[in-house]
Amino acid sequence: MFKQTVDFIKEQFKGQDFIPLHEPRFNGNEKKYLLDCIDSTFVSSVGKYVDDFEKQLATYTGAKYAVAAVNGTAALHMAMIVAGVRNNDIVITQPLSFIATCNAISYIGAKPLFVDVDFDTLGLSASKLKEYLFENVIKKSDGFSYHKLTNQKIAACVPMHTFGHPCRIDEIAAICIEYGIALIEDAAESMGSYYKGKHTGTFGKLGTFSFNGNKTITCGGGGAIITDDEQLAKRAKYLTTQAKVPHRWDFVHDEIGYNYRMPNLNAALMCAQLEQLNDFLENKRALATKYQEFFKKTDIQFIVEPNNSNSNYWLCAILLKDKETRDSFLEFTNDNGVMTRPAWALMTKLVMFKDAMHGNIENAEMIESRLVNIPSSVRLK
Numbered sequence: 436m437f438k439q440t441v442d443f444i445k446e447q448f449k450g451q452d453f454i455p456l457h458e459p460r461f462n463g464n465e466k467k468y469l470l471d472c473i474d475s476t477f478v479s480s481v482g483k484y485v486d487d488f489e490k491q492l493a494t495y496t497g498a499k500y501a502v503a504a505v506n507g508t509a510a511l512h513m514a515m516i517v518a519g520v521r522n523n524d525i526v527i528t529q530p531l532s533f534i535a536t537c538n539a540i541s542y543i544g545a546k547p548l549f550v551d552v553d554f555d556t557l558g559l560s561a562s563k564l565k566e567y568l569f570e571n572v573i574k575k576s577d578g579f580s581y582h583k584l585t586n587q588k589i590a591a592c593v594p595m596h597t598f599g600h601p602c603r604i605d606e607i608a609a610i611c612i613e614y615g616i617a618l619i620e621d622a623a624e625s626m627g628s629y630y631k632g633k634h635t636g637t638f639g640k641l642g643t644f645s646f647n648g649n650k651t652i653t654c655g656g657g658g659a660i661i662t663d664d665e666q667l668a669k670r671a672k673y674l675t676t677q678a679k680v681p682h683r684w685d686f687v688h689d690e691i692g693y694n695y696r697m698p699n700l701n702a703a704l705m706c707a708q709l710e711q712l713n714d715f716l717e718n719k720r721a722l723a724t725k726y727q728e729f730f731k732k733t734d735i736q737f738i739v740e741p742n743n744s745n746s747n748y749w750l751c752a753i754l755l756k757d758k759e760t761r762d763s764f765l766e767f768t769n770d771n772g773v774m775t776r777p778a779w780a781l782m783t784k785l786v787m788f789k790d791a792m793h794g795n796i797e798n799a800e801m802i803e804s805r806l807v808n809i810p811s812s813v814r815l816k
């Protein structure tokens with residue numbers, strides 16, 4: 436079965452000896468815009484491509500405002516700052532995620548609290564969130580919720596749309612409103628993914644994206660924050676650009692700021708990549724459909740987009756029978772020129788977060804031991 440799977444994957448990516456997990460594609464206006472950017476000498480943080488990119492990203496996602504950032508982790512950090520997360524607050528997130536989510540929480544001195552994921556969406560579980568909050572927090576007269584055990588404020592909830600598959604974000608949004616918790620979507624992996632027809636990242640106070648080299652569209656390194664709230668957008672722009680008081684020549688700063696801006700060079704790449712996003716999505720969906728048909732004939736389960744959603748299929752994923760089978764699959768594929776990888780080690784297992792609070796995380800544990808990502812690049816025609 437493993438051999439047939441390797442052969443099938445190789446057939447999808449003909450002409451490649453080694454098939455990586457996710458390669459970037461630069462077949463549009465990337466070189467043209469980069470040259471134009473270099474010729475203009477505005478290669479750094481001021482320039483027309485940064486402005487264009489922010490406008491285009493807002494238009495694409497349907498958010499009112501977009502603020503470019505140097506990477507997705509910085510975007511998450513900034514989103515939490517402007518959402519009001521403070522030192523020692525609690526931020527709820529999922530144990531199955533890339534480390535960046537928890538790193539950003541930790542930069543503020545806040546503490547992650549882990550709630551399980553759903554087995555079908557791979558993202559934060561609305562029902563388990565509801566259950567956890569009902570049992571463990573009290574809403575006070577200031578409108579915020581506090582943990583019963585430690586009296587820490589539950590300042591934010593950061594669900595993540597795992598591998599591009601949207602989680603039950605409308606239910607999560609309703610729960611966050613009920614408990615006075617700021618919702619920030621880590622949409623790093625879900626550029627081009629929709630839930631009930633609405634782009635991921637637009638359901639809460641703020642959403643963040645990553646444009647790292649392995650994501651669906653990329654500029655090498657980059658990120659962005661989206662929001663419908665003008666004040667939050669302005670504050671994010673101001674804090675990511677060193678908190679400078681606007682003036683034609685004076686350099687006055689009235690707060691501790693951050694150098695989190697995206698250079699114009701990277702923004703030029705983003706403008707070219709955004710033009711191709713819909714083609715990339717179609718291409719990736721066609722591959723996912725082929726995988727789905729192929730794995731139907733096997734005892735391996737291909738993970739399809741959840742109900743009510745349109746996934747970007749960023750990283751296609753399969754579930755093996757158990758951990759032993761997973762390990763032999765990883766070994767066989769990687770030995771035979773097909774790059775595959777397991778899910779991340781759960782955050783709850785990492786030394787930094789081993790004492791963090793969490794509810795029952797059985798789904799995350801099961802996914803961690805059985806899931807494998809398989810090659811998912813946009814295929815060249």
Ligand SMILES: *Cc1c(COP(=O)(O)O)cnc(C)c1O
Nearest residue numbers: 506507508533535536623645647
């Ligand atoms: C990629 C990613 C990020 C951000 O990563 P950067 O490399 O900083 O752009 C954040 N969260 C998740 C879940 C990611 O996959």
